[in-house]
Amino acid sequence: MDSGGLARRWWVMSQESIFDEMWGREGSLRDPYRRFSGWLDGEDPKRLRAKQREAEDLFRLTGITFNVYGRAEAEERLIPFDIIPRIVSGAEWTRLSRGIEQRVRAINAFLFDIYHGQEIIKAGRLPLEMISRNEAFLPQMIGVSPPGGIYTHIVGIDLVRTGPDEFYVLEDNARTPSGVSYMLENRETMLQMFPELFARNRVQPVQTYPADLLRSLAACAPENTGANPTVAVLTPGIYNSAYFEHAFLADQMGIELVEGQDLRVVDGRVAMRTTRGYKAIDVLYRRVDDDFLDPLNFNPESALGVPGIMDVYRAGGITIANAPGTGIADDKAIYSYMPEIVEFYTGERPLLGNVPTWRCSEREALAYVLDHLDELVVKEVHGSGGYGMLIGPTSSKKELAAFRQKLIARPSNYIAQPTLSLSTVPIFSRAGLSPRHVDLRPFVLMSPDGIKITPGGLTRVALKKGSLVVNSSQGGGTKDTWVLED
Amino acid sequence: MLGKTANGLFWMYRYLERAENTSRLIETGQRIALTRLGASAEEWRSILETAGVYSGYASVHDTLSKEAAIDWMLRDPANPSSVLSSIAAARQNARMVRTALTHEVWEATNSAHMRAQELLSRKVGERDLPGVLGSIRQRAALVRGATHGTMLRNDIYDFARIGTFLERADNTARILDVKYYVLLPSVSAVGSTVDNVQWETILRAVSGRGGFRMEYGASAGPREIAQFLILDKRMPRSLAFCLGKIRDNLGYLDGDSGQRSPALAKLDHIETTYLSHDIDAVFDFGLHEFIQKMLTLLAEIGRQIEIDYRFYE
Numbered sequence: 001m002d003s004g005g006l007a008r009r010w011w012v013m014s015q016e017s018i019f020d021e022m023w024g025r026e027g028s029l030r031d032p033y034r035r036f037s038g039w040l041d042g043e044d045p046k047r048l049r050a051k052q053r054e055a056e057d058l059f060r061l062t063g064i065t066f067n068v069y070g071r072a073e074a075e076e077r078l079i080p081f082d083i084i085p086r087i088v089s090g091a092e093w094t095r096l097s098r099g100i101e102q103r104v105r106a107i108n109a110f111l112f113d114i115y116h117g118q119e120i121i122k123a124g125r126l127p128l129e130m131i132s133r134n135e136a137f138l139p140q141m142i143g144v145s146p147p148g149g150i151y152t153h154i155v156g157i158d159l160v161r162t163g164p165d166e167f168y169v170l171e172d173n174a175r176t177p178s179g180v181s182y183m184l185e186n187r188e189t190m191l192q193m194f195p196e197l198f199a200r201n202r203v204q205p206v207q208t209y210p211a212d213l214l215r216s217l218a219a220c221a222p223e224n225t226g227a228n229p230t231v232a233v234l235t236p237g238i239y240n241s242a243y244f245e246h247a248f249l250a251d252q253m254g255i256e257l258v259e260g261q262d263l264r265v266v267d268g269r270v271a272m273r274t275t276r277g278y279k280a281i282d283v284l285y286r287r288v289d290d291d292f293l294d295p296l297n298f299n300p301e302s303a304l305g306v307p308g309i310m311d312v313y314r315a316g317g318i319t320i321a322n323a324p325g326t327g328i329a330d331d332k333a334i335y336s337y338m339p340e341i342v343e344f345y346t347g348e349r350p351l352l353g354n355v356p357t358w359r360c361s362e363r364e365a366l367a368y369v370l371d372h373l374d375e376l377v378v379k380e381v382h383g384s385g386g387y388g389m390l391i392g393p394t395s396s397k398k399e400l401a402a403f404r405q406k407l408i409a410r411p412s413n414y415i416a417q418p419t420l421s422l423s424t425v426p427i428f429s430r431a432g433l434s435p436r437h438v439d440l441r442p443f444v445l446m447s448p449d450g451i452k453i454t455p456g457g458l459t460r461v462a463l464k465k466g467s468l469v470v471n472s473s474q475g476g477g478t479k480d481t482w483v484l485e486d
Numbered sequence: 487m488l489g490k491t492a493n494g495l496f497w498m499y500r501y502l503e504r505a506e507n508t509s510r511l512i513e514t515g516q517r518i519a520l521t522r523l524g525a526s527a528e529e530w531r532s533i534l535e536t537a538g539v540y541s542g543y544a545s546v547h548d549t550l551s552k553e554a555a556i557d558w559m560l561r562d563p564a565n566p567s568s569v570l571s572s573i574a575a576a577r578q579n580a581r582m583v584r585t586a587l588t589h590e591v592w593e594a595t596n597s598a599h600m601r602a603q604e605l606l607s608r609k610v611g612e613r614d615l616p617g618v619l620g621s622i623r624q625r626a627a628l629v630r631g632a633t634h635g636t637m638l639r640n641d642i643y644d645f646a647r648i649g650t651f652l653e654r655a656d657n658t659a660r661i662l663d664v665k666y667y668v669l670l671p672s673v674s675a676v677g678s679t680v681d682n683v684q685w686e687t688i689l690r691a692v693s694g695r696g697g698f699r700m701e702y703g704a705s706a707g708p709r710e711i712a713q714f715l716i717l718d719k720r721m722p723r724s725l726a727f728c729l730g731k732i733r734d735n736l737g738y739l740d741g742d743s744g745q746r747s748p749a750l751a752k753l754d755h756i757e758t759t760y761l762s763h764d765i766d767a768v769f770d771f772g773l774h775e776f777i778q779k780m781l782t783l784l785a786e787i788g789r790q791i792e793i794d795y796r797f798y799e
Contacts, residue, residue, distance in 0.1 A: 238581050251585040
């Protein structure tokens, strides 16, 4: 980012107008919300409040919880659910999904290239040190070709909206994106509580996701696998924050949920210990990070992985989804090169925007960031979950000063972006409808058979007034996301 | 099925059964205390022993009191077999094997845990005790009902049943182990008040008073009680009944694989050697020795099942 001017324009623009997805400036209702609003007007707020509580009870009973790290062991919490859906028109969605598909194809091609010829570096479009000095780059993957050529079987693209046609990618999640169980359970809950809404609105279904996922994973099985590949989900265990989701997906797909201790390498295959002996696995949907996957090849301390699984993988004996080493594609420093990456591999202009990003490793960028710290969002390059980030405009002088020290000490650990004015969608609060900032994570499945994007995705909402942090670990909630059939 | 899943199912149902049995024991102890007959601290000691938690209790308490004993058995987190700990462990195992359970079973288990946490968040007073215990047993019954009504009759169900009946057999054997002396013919002065109370304790602890009266008459004595709890195949908590159920379920598992497991062979051996004679043979063998032997054999069966079905390795 060389021009401070662009960023300033952005900043000013975003301060002026917050885009609300339900109501326009003069309080006019936007089209996708028309029918919903008609229904809402006829509802007794008391009944809705009761429904809101009912939803929470339902979630608690189903056990849709996440574990909070750093608190008492296995403390399980609910992610707050808001009953007002976020509604997107079919036309909007079609445009969006084209952009998402383009981006996911580019990411997959980028990964193949990075672990093979590195043409993008030879072409001078990406500096070599972005790869060579990047801890997310996995040397063990050099020259390895995953079955079907697929690296990113499941991708979550985090999008934010700032205007009617303005969507930006905030983050690509190419490792093991989570949240899809909330997308499914939110819809299930809405269907149970407000069946009448779905009679009035033609909402595109999300319920096929588990079946689509299984089909997509099976299509990525190693070459000589029979007609019915054995697929399993690998979880770190019941204390993992997303354990509910791992169990949920395995259950919905009707496949085994395994832990590292259930697996071992037997006769050159990765096999699970059943009551009748060891059974080979063809495709492993792992929800364990690269580093913990194989104590022989990565972190030797890991008790969550399978010793030797990487050797089986390299020999073509198993499909690991997502492939090891995909983290390089969702690294926040690489993110700033995504427009180049998309163009390089697709030969097209990117359909989805990138948020302007300063790489603090660059001297000029750092100087700019330090000068404008109170306007910017600063993130750790490898961070996630909203931890370790600074939101300039809402931070105190003391917080800014402390962050400045961290930034100066390790500039290459950070990137900075303008504070986006995320769009708002109303939530149902004590005071009635109140606008809150949202983002959107659609889920994308990729296999040799093609790319499938579930219409909608997970809408996360910052429940605190004015807050821009939507992460569940930081007090965010979720909403059902509707894509209408136009 | 994964070995780990079989293990989780087995323990989920063992813990559920344990929660229920422990609450029944507390109720029995409380009932005796109320009738003021033999309501000594000693009685609570034998109740704690029956639940297998006396040594744990003694390691943190210097004296024996009714309140402390009830609290230890009901809700102390330091007691891994307290009602609350057992329900939490059952739910933890249920989470682990979530994919093997139906929605109904999971939700019943989860809500049993939520309810138990609520009811047992603080010390339970004497007045509330019957209601709390009743409510907990009701929740456990809901899980059992959901299991019965919604689970496929496959290996998942088999392991659930094996866990249930192994725990139940163990519980019945421990009741007999602690109280065997009141059933010995030599000590029983028929009709003495103390013995009547003791016999009643035993029958209450297995919810078997009504059934026993119906089948054996009101005046039946210790021999019949021993017969009822050890050999009577109509009594769902007797050793013979429980072991028969374990045998059936091990048989279904073997039927699936076409191989006879060492655990089933062991069980057959127990049934023919120890449970196919009449009660006189048991008394000839020595009631205490017999019960001790059964406890050892039950533990062996449990270990063998672990090995046969690769629970851990």
